[in-house]
Ligand code: GTP
């Protein structure tokens with residue numbers, strides 16, 4: 001008898017999550033949320049005063065997710081208001097403006113602010129971070145390129161997206177992946193699942209790419225003192241070439257860094273007797 005009864009699919013459990021937005025003032029946090037929730041864009045800047053709160057429901061696999069979104073003001077003036085809201089967060093949308101280097105450089109300070117407010121027992125490892133490199137529609141003003149942003153995000157195990165709240169590019173994809181990752185995390189006992197990208201390159205590779213990118217001349221790029229000998233230049237070159245060779249290194253920006261190192265060595269050897 002029982003064999004004839006159709007198997008009922010177990011309804012997925014509903015889940016309540018808290019998500020916050022973080023990043024400098026005017027980078028587009030509120031616009032990203034508005035674009036996703038209301039499918040529209042407002043070009044006039046209306047600074048968030050303290051915190052804006054909203055609730056939305058999304059479906060992830062067989063689960064209904066109730067999302068509480070706390071959209072934070074980025075202005076330093078609102079620090080006292082923000083610090084109430086960091087705790088019990090499962091997901092952070094961390095935004096910078098690709099045309100404002102300051103807003104990219106400030107990402108570490110945002111993480112530090114959150115860490116400080118969570119206190120010594122707070123754990124950032126069980127939070128999903130989605131980094132949004134926003135305003136990609138303003139290509140002319142872009143000064144933080146994709147590989148630089150991706151390298152920063154992926155070396156921390158964060159998700160990375162290129163977004164435009166104005167055109168909508170990347171926004172749905174970002175939210176979908178973000179929510180799926182949060183559900184995965186909740187189902188994984190609160191531990192961030194290891195992503196392919198975070199495991200695919202080393203800290204040494206990421207640090208070298210960053211150092212090469214920020215170096216002021218060819219000596220600096222190879223990490224040797226000005227006036228170093230041919231041997232010293234070749235030794236430094238070989239070490240970096242092994243570390244960053246495109247066949248071995250998949251870190252964002254490794255190809256450009258490798259080319260820069262090859263060019264630096266050629267330029268230096270030309271002038272060393
Ligand atoms: P605070 O609330 O002060 O922390 O700022 P915010 O990060 O919430 O910035 P908001 O979303 O209010 O956007 C700031 C300005 O940038 C507004 O004038 C928006 O119209 C504009 N803006 C936001 N996203 C984009 C985008 O993707 N492209 C372009 N071109 N402009 C954008």
Ligand code: MG
Nearest residue numbers: 029030047048
């Ligand atoms: Mg805002």
